[in-house]
Amino acid sequence: MDVMMCTVLGAGLAIGLGAIGSAIGEGYIAMNAMGALGRQPGASQKILRLMIIGQAITETAAIFALVMALVLLFGGNGEGTMKAVTYIAAGIAIGFGTIGSGFGAGLPGGSALKGIGRNPQNSDALTVQMIIGQAVTQTSTIFALTVSMILFTLSPELSYLKMAALIGAAFAMGFGAIGPGIGDGIVAKNANEAVGKSPQNMGLLTRTMIIGQAITETTDIYSLVVALILIFVV
């Protein structure tokens, strides 16, 4: 198998799949910004600022996918069949792994903008809450990036079992990250809506949100553990 062929395939998988989630998430944020502008045209500065910050953070998932794609394209110059398999696996892991949290990070951004549309006075509380929610939502993508980078640097010995294990690890981490990403986003979305309604409860809401997100992420940690076992133990 030609290694170059596999780096190209891996790069295509990485950015092609990785762009899906973030694009939808950013669109959701912009949609709610339009709604907020319709309600509060006077607060357009605050709305624009929050929209840009929210979209920039949502883009992180796609940027990770782009980085892995570029690393595969320009840095993937190893040799041998196993190296080729690790490149494809790296592409699969980051590609599927970014779908969930790209979309998920858009949800709190959207509801933060909805909150500003309701009452522009709350914009500071909403910005802080949105950033925390989005940052925690991205955990699953970061695990996918970690696994993808480990796969990229790996050079195992030739065996069919190891080959299957590497592809399996990529699927475990990639698919495993979709659910927690969206789930975390749903938690953060509703926390943000609640902050928009009653900003005085923000401390309580942030704490509960983080605990809820941490438990949602448990399944992501299962995936990470299984992926690492597949990579290093099998």
Add this chain to the structure above:
Amino acid sequence: MDKLTHVPIIEFSVMGYNVSLNPVIFLMTYLVIAVLVIGAIAVTRRLKAVPGTLQNFGEILYEFIEDVTVGTLGEKDGKSFVPLIFTIFIFVLAANWIGILPHITQFLGMIIGVIHHAFTGNGGEWVIDGIMNTQFRPNPHTFYYGLFAFPEFQEPTRSINTDLALGLIVFAVVHINAVRKNGFLDYFRGYMGDIIPSHGFWILLFPINPFFYLNVISEVSSVVSHSFRLFGNIFGGFMILVIVSSLVKYMLIPVGLLAFFGLFAGVVQAFVFTMLAITYIGQKN
């Protein structure tokens, strides 16, 4: 493009252990520390009741972080953590911003060199090779050659070592604070989950409690996600910059990208890192 894979490394051994470090990142980290120390001295040198421009800037930054910290951790605990949190924030911010002008010393050296060469004629030589590759090579004996030899500025946060160190500092603070606040037994009980009771002697059953292991893994993975978030964003910005720059032959577009990834994403990621540090502390408090 060889910038992507080339990392300068010094290796030496201390007491039988092989240590390798990246001298450029090392230098940049100390540069950031120097900038922060000088900045802090300059801001606090002459404190006045009616603040001047510099003091005003420092106060705005400090009060912003203080508000966020006190808002999350409460009045009493918040105040005691503000110095640490503020230090983390300005360190990460300065570290993210130091790479905005990567070749500033070479640029200054070239301006001085060209002027020096025009007047004295022995400052160096022009190498003329088409429009894109014409360059000025300074004479190694001149006084400004040090500016050329100075390495390209790069963010210390671009290296995973810096980010992991910051993440581990926060991790240590979170857990030491939690033990100090609640006592070791209550802290340890927090890892038990709800299926197996955790009061009295039941706590000795922790080796067969699956939730114990899962909670330990989730604590450790919080360090990974905390530091890799910063690393991935800064490293990703750098990588996009390098590749786009070489595609457009360093014309104009990299300036906009530097403004976005250097200035804007630098602030946002510094704030995200700080906010997560505060929330981790508050969660275990």
